Amino acid sequence: MQNGVHFISxxxxxxxxxxxxxxxQNPRLHAGMSSPVGSLFMALQGAMSRRNEAAVFIDETQKRELLKGIFDNYYHAVHPSKMVLDTNRAWCSKLPTLVKLFPEAKVICCVRHVPWIMDSIERLIRQNAFELSGIFNFESLNTxxxxxxxxxxxxxxxGFAIDALREAFWGENAGRLILVGYEALCKEPSRTLDQIYDFLGERRFAHDFENVEYEADDFDLGIGTPNLHKVRRKVSWIERETVLPPELFNRFANDAFWxxxxxxxxxxxxIVPRG
Structure with missing residues (x-):
């Protein structure tokens, strides 16, 4: 992490x-799906709380070093010389702690109209008709x-992710955020990435939006949700009709507070599409 750490949430x-x-694609950067760092971070916070009677022996400086050590040790072994962008939806709820650990850190928050988020998850569940998803605790009886x-x-x-985003959006560390609309990323990837690089203070990079590669097949299959992290090779926007009943879709139509x-x-x- 010699070149710093930022977050995707x-x-x-x-x-x-x-x-x-x-x-x-940029050799100066490391990014990926949600890493083990977030869950380790949360688990360690719990272990250092008063829930553990021995926590009385851990002072604030030690807590800081232990939490920072998760990042240092994980990424030193994986990508010691790159700028790290660690992904976790919970980071928006952890900004007061993160900014004390990484005073220069910034957070890229991916957003999308909520009805289409619900539609995307439902569509994925229906595509995997012979799998029960860990998203719903592998339960069979639901609608x-x-x-x-x-x-x-x-x-x-x-719901948790929206609440965490609200907390960050109106919190004292809101100046560290940039919100990236899914539609802008798909329709105008070059302009969107340029703005992200400018926000991070990094020099721009010529990405190949025709040949994007990412897979996490073993992880997705393990939680019973194949293609959860599948990325199409070409960055593009696809218009479609929703699979949700109208009342469910309309229930979230006004939730894009940003x-x-x-x-x-x-x-x-x-960052939203132009026009």
Whole structure:
């Protein structure tokens, strides 16, 4: 991590894996799907809390070094000389801690209109008709309504990510964020990547948007959700009809709070398609 660490966070099914697949074409950068670092980070925080009676022997400096050591040790072994962009939806909820560990860190938040996030997950479940997904605890008896309702709860896959993004968007560290719209990434990848590089203070790179590669087949199969992290070779935008019942789709139609200018009180930069 000699060249620093930044973070990719935001909403699920909103382009974080695609963005990482593009960025990793740059030999100066390392990016990927959610790494083990986030879960190790959260587990260590729990182990150092008062839930552990021996935590009384761990002072704040030690806590800082132990948490930072997860990043140092993991990425020193993997990519010691690259700038790291670590991915996890929970990072938006951990900014007060992250900025103390990495004072120069910035966060790229991938966003997408929420109805289409729900649609994307439902479409993936239906494509894997003979698999039960770990997203829903491998349960067999459910419907599109129970699945979407579960995703939307505050501890659900989508609901938690939205709450974490809200926390960061209106928090004291909002100046570290940039929001990247999925539609902008797909329709205008070159312009979008240029803005991301400018935000990070990195020199721009000529990416090949016709030949993007990324796979995590073993991971996806392990959670019963093949193609969860599959990235199409060519970056493009595909228009489609939703598979959700109208009332479910419309339920989330106004949840894109980041698209309301009056609510952007910290002037967070937001990349959306032109026109």
């Amino acid at each position: 935001g909403l699920p099914r909103s382009g974080s894996t695609l963005l990482a697949a593009i960025l990793r 599109v309504y129970t699945r979407v309702n579960r995703l939307a709860t505050s501890d659900g896959l989508v 698209m309301v200018p009056e609510l952007n009180t910290h002037n967070v930069p937001i």
